[in-house]
Amino acid sequence: MDSQEVLAELIGILAPLAKGRAVSPDTELIGDLALESLQIMNLVLAIEDRFDISVPVNALADVRTVGDLAVQIEKQLGHD
Amino acid sequence: MGKLQRLQGIATARKELDALGIDPFGVQIDGIVSATEGVIAGRATILAGTNNYLGLTFNPECIAAARAALESQGTGTTGSRMANGSYAEHRKLERELAAFYGKRDAIVFSTGYQANLGMISTLAGPDDVAVIDADSHASIYDGCRLGGGEVIRFRHNDAADLAKRMRRLGARARGALIVVEGVYSMLGDRAPLRDIIAVKRQYGAVLLVDEAHSLGVLGDRGRGLCEELGVVADVDYVVGTFSKSLGSTGGFCVSERSDLDLIRYASRPYVFTASLAPATIASTRVALRLLDEGTDLRRRLRENGERLHAGLAALGFRLGAPPGAVVAVVLGDKLAALQFWQRLLEHGVYVNLMVPPATPNGESLLRCSVSAAHTPAQIDAVCAAFAAARRSAA
Numbered sequence: 001m002d003s004q005e006v007l008a009e010l011i012g013i014l015a016p017l018a019k020g021r022a023v024s025p026d027t028e029l030i031g032d033l034a035l036e037s038l039q040i041m042n043l044v045l046a047i048e049d050r051f052d053i054s055v056p057v058n059a060l061a062d063v064r065t066v067g068d069l070a071v072q073i074e075k076q077l078g079h080d
Numbered sequence: 081m082g083k084l085q086r087l088q089g090i091a092t093a094r095k096e097l098d099a100l101g102i103d104p105f106g107v108q109i110d111g112i113v114s115a116t117e118g119v120i121a122g123r124a125t126i127l128a129g130t131n132n133y134l135g136l137t138f139n140p141e142c143i144a145a146a147r148a149a150l151e152s153q154g155t156g157t158t159g160s161r162m163a164n165g166s167y168a169e170h171r172k173l174e175r176e177l178a179a180f181y182g183k184r185d186a187i188v189f190s191t192g193y194q195a196n197l198g199m200i201s202t203l204a205g206p207d208d209v210a211v212i213d214a215d216s217h218a219s220i221y222d223g224c225r226l227g228g229g230e231v232i233r234f235r236h237n238d239a240a241d242l243a244k245r246m247r248r249l250g251a252r253a254r255g256a257l258i259v260v261e262g263v264y265s266m267l268g269d270r271a272p273l274r275d276i277i278a279v280k281r282q283y284g285a286v287l288l289v290d291e292a293h294s295l296g297v298l299g300d301r302g303r304g305l306c307e308e309l310g311v312v313a314d315v316d317y318v319v320g321t322f323s324k325s326l327g328s329t330g331g332f333c334v335s336e337r338s339d340l341d342l343i344r345y346a347s348r349p350y351v352f353t354a355s356l357a358p359a360t361i362a363s364t365r366v367a368l369r370l371l372d373e374g375t376d377l378r379r380r381l382r383e384n385g386e387r388l389h390a391g392l393a394a395l396g397f398r399l400g401a402p403p404g405a406v407v408a409v410v411l412g413d414k415l416a417a418l419q420f421w422q423r424l425l426e427h428g429v430y431v432n433l434m435v436p437p438a439t440p441n442g443e444s445l446l447r448c449s450v451s452a453a454h455t456p457a458q459i460d461a462v463c464a465a466f467a468a469a470r471r472s473a474a
Contacts, residue, residue: 038442041214045235054248057224057231 001077006051007070013047014066025067053077100415102422104433114138115327115453120430128388128448128462129432133405134296134377135453136327136370142363149362161355162344169361174332176368181303181318183334187344188361190353192292192321193219195331198349199288199319200259201226209256211245211285213237215266215440220259220290226348229257236264236440239275246283253283260287262294262305266439266447268406270294273305277314288317296325296371297405302378326367328360374452381405381452384459388450391463395470400445408434409446409466416473417444423469429462 001009011023018033029035035043047069048054053076063069097103109127111119115135118125136142149169157164170188177186189195200223204210208229212220215236224231232249235241246253258280260271273289280287291304299307302325306312316337322330333340344350356364370377382403389403400408411417414435421433424446432447439445448462 036442037437052248054232054245057221057233 003074006073010066010070010073013050023066025065025070027066028064047073051077100418102418104418104421116451116458120425123428125428125430126458126461127430128450129430131324131449132327132451133325133381134371134374135451136367139370142327142366145366146359146363149358153358156357157355159354160351162351167358169358170355173361173365176365177332178334180368180372181312181334184336185340186332186334187340187350188356189331189350190356191329192323192331194349194353195319195321195333196220196290197223197226198347199317199333199343200224202343202347204229204257209249209252210259211242211256212259213261215264216259217261217265237269237272239272239279242276243279246279246285253285256285258285258287260289262289262291263404263406265293265406266434266445267400267408268404269401270305273309273311277311286316288319289315290319292321292324293406295320297381302371302374322364325371326364328364328367330356330360330364377452381450384450384454387456387459388448388462391460392466395463395467397466405450407448407450410443411446412443414444417446420469420473421446423472424465427465427468429465
């Protein structure tokens with residue numbers, strides 16, 4: 001799975017939570033999608049299962065945007 | 081988010097509470113009458129949110145031992161054990177804790193929080209992996225942060241999810257530190273420890289169990305969930321606190337592993353903190369003996385937990401877990417929980433208000449903890465207060 005495919009897959013997972021708003025790599029999870037910490041945690045659990053990875057808690061501290069999250073997923077998939 | 085922004089968020093939340101005339105996080109207890117009664121805002125109040133599980137805070141033997149130590153050894157140690165030396169009683173307590181668990185050795189820390197901070201930060205350093213239950217206490221998360229290792233969360237109490245995370249780690253799973261709690265403080269639910277131990281064995285990991293809320297509560301001798309399930313020997317590090325069942329303050333870790341004594345030298349929360357005062361050590365040593373002998377205390381605690389659970393269930397409240405020393409009423413909505421908590425106080429009952437993000441599933445809770453020292457009449461009065469508080473809400 002290449003970077004574009006990871007991003008497309010991620011945007012597909014986020015779309016139902018976006019309530020009709022467009023989701024791009026620059027979309028902020030808290031600022032734009034107004035996700036609460038519990039929603040983000042559940043979202044991460046779902047994403048981890050979808051890609052069969054574990055994103056370390058430490059890495060999540062740097063995640064603000066959809067693009068940031070995609071980078072972490074790629075990192076765990078061994079793309080970096 | 082900068083400091084000013086963070087504090088502004090707190091100021092806004094405080095203002096909301098002020099507008100409601102409720103101050104759940106600044107309660108002043110003007111008088112302590114006994115292990116189960118206090119005076120709050122001039123009102124006699126049943127304390128049902130203090131984690132004083134065995135009710136030993138006013139035990140005459142504990143008080144006498146503390147008083148004798150205070151008079152013979154002074155008010156404090158005025159420094160850390162590394163710098164100022166250990167008092168003989170610090171080591172005596174450690175040996176007694178080790179003997180209680182049948183383990184090689186123990187380390188005493190100055191608080192329960194620091195026991196997790198000190199152990200986890202040392203066991204999971206920069207090149208290590210810690211795999212922790214998602215609903216872990218802040219001291220576990222903070223220990224991970226201080227250690228600087230990689231931190232992986234698994235779904236709460238889900239051994240299959242833990243196994244999945246271990247598989248994903250590949251070769252790094254060997255030696256990874258798995259951290260769980262015997263009883264989770266918010267809802268009072270228990271870890272599936274046998275299943276977790278099976279995963280630990282399969283992957284060659286190391287297991288730390290925090291028995292803060294199960295020490296004195298579970299197991300024939302009160303050693304916690306690991307004793308109740310007969311798996312004391314399978315747990316590499318057992319952490320606990322003195323500030324609940326033992327009625328004082330402090331924390332500990334016991335282990336069979338030979339590296340435990342080396343951890344003393346590497347653990348910053350141990351090295352750089354003043355050691356426990358003589359009176360605290362003295363009362364804790366007596367309390368540990370009473371806990372060990374306390375089959376009757378545990379029976380009363382269990383009966384009180386069952387009585388409160390049954391009483392609140394009969395009133396139709398949604399409860400967080402099967403009967404135990406922690407009985408959590410799940411209210412969901414934060415404002416409703418705030419107002420309910422305040423009305424309970426007006427009816428002479430103090431419980432813990434718990435709101436997100438500290439709570440699981442984003443739901444607000446009224447968390448009760450029972451004590452062996454509660455009388456059946458007090459438990460019934462707590463149930464009656466819940467019923468009355470709900471009526472006055474309608």
